[in-house]
Amino acid sequence: MKTVIIATKNKGKAKEFESLFSAKGYEVKTLLDVPDAPDVEETGTTFEENAILKAEAIAHQLGHFVIADDSGLIVDALEGRPGVYSARYAGEAKSDEANTEKVLRELEGVPKEARTARFYCALALASPNQETITVSGTMEGLITEQPSGTNGFGYDPIFFVEEQGKTNAELTKEEKNQISHRANALRALDEKLDLFLKREEGM
Ligand SMILES: O=P(O)(O)OP(=O)(O)OP(=O)(O)OC[C@H]1O[C@@H](n2cnc3c(O)ncnc32)[C@H](O)[C@@H]1O
Ligand SMILES: [Mg+2]
Known part of the structure; x- marks a missing residue:
C-alpha cells in the first residue's frame, strides 16, 4: 500500500485524513506516530504560509515528502477571527x-x-x-448559539451547515468528508498529487 505522511499532531485531522486517503488506496501516517517530531512554530500570517512552514520543516526533518494542513474558522462578524489563531484562540492550552x-x-x-x-x-x-x-478549500456555514453534536473536532459543534440542517458535529464522518473544507482542498490536490508522486519515484 502507498503511504502518505501528514505533518499534524491533531487527532481530529488525522482521523479525517485516514478516511479521505484510504478511499484513494493510501495508508496514512501522522506525527502522532513519530515520537520526537518537532513542534513547528506557526508564525505565518496566512493559512498557506503556515502550511508551508509545517510541511517544509517536517519534510526536511524526515527526508521524505509530507502534506501539512493549516486550517481554521473565519467569522465575518469578528472581522475574520479566529482565523490563523483558531487552534490557540482562547490560549496556548489549545482547548x-x-x-x-x-x-x-x-x-x-x-x-x-x-x-x-x-x-x-x-x-x-x-x-x-x-x-x-x-x-486550498472552504466550506460555508453559520455559527450557532450553542454547541450541538459530538462528532468531529474543534469548532464543529458550533458550525451549522444550512443544506444539511445540522452542525458539523451532528454529521457523520462520511457526510462531513463529502463537503468539508479539507475534502475540497484534497480534491484540488488530487491531480497534482499523482504527478508529484511520479516525480518523487523517479528521484
Ligand atoms: O498544526 P497541527 O498539528 O496540524 O494541529 P492544530 O490543531 O494546531 O491545527 P491548526 O494549526 O491548523 O489549527 C486549526 C484549528 O482550526 C480548527 N479546525 C480546523 N479544521 C477544523 C474542522 O474540520 N472542524 C472543526 N474545527 C477545525 C481546530 O480548532 C484546529 O485546532
Ligand atoms: Mg497548529
Whole structure:
C-alpha cells in the first residue's frame, strides 16, 4: 500500500485524513506516530504560509515528502477571527471547548443572518526534492448559539451547515468528508498529487 505522511499532531485531522486517503488506496501516517517530531512554530500570517512552514520543516526533518494542513474558522462578524489563531484562540492550552465558548461569547446578541462563517483549509505538499505545492478549500456555514453534536473536532459543534440542517458535529464522518473544507482542498490536490508522486519515484 502507498503511504502518505501528514505533518499534524491533531487527532481530529488525522482521523479525517485516514478516511479521505484510504478511499484513494493510501495508508496514512501522522506525527502522532513519530515520537520526537518537532513542534513547528506557526508564525505565518496566512493559512498557506503556515502550511508551508509545517510541511517544509517536517519534510526536511524526515527526508521524505509530507502534506501539512493549516486550517481554521473565519467569522465575518469578528472581522475574520479566529482565523490563523483558531487552534490557540482562547490560549496556548489549545482547548476546543474554551475556543468555541470564546467565539459564542463574542457573538452574543449577533442575529442569525449576521453569524456567517467559513472553514478554510490550506494544504502544502513538500519534499526535500521538489518545489512545494499548495492548494486550498472552504466550506460555508453559520455559527450557532450553542454547541450541538459530538462528532468531529474543534469548532464543529458550533458550525451549522444550512443544506444539511445540522452542525458539523451532528454529521457523520462520511457526510462531513463529502463537503468539508479539507475534502475540497484534497480534491484540488488530487491531480497534482499523482504527478508529484511520479516525480518523487523517479528521484
Ligand atoms: O498544526 P497541527 O498539528 O496540524 O494541529 P492544530 O490543531 O494546531 O491545527 P491548526 O494549526 O491548523 O489549527 C486549526 C484549528 O482550526 C480548527 N479546525 C480546523 N479544521 C477544523 C474542522 O474540520 N472542524 C472543526 N474545527 C477545525 C481546530 O480548532 C484546529 O485546532
Ligand atoms: Mg497548529
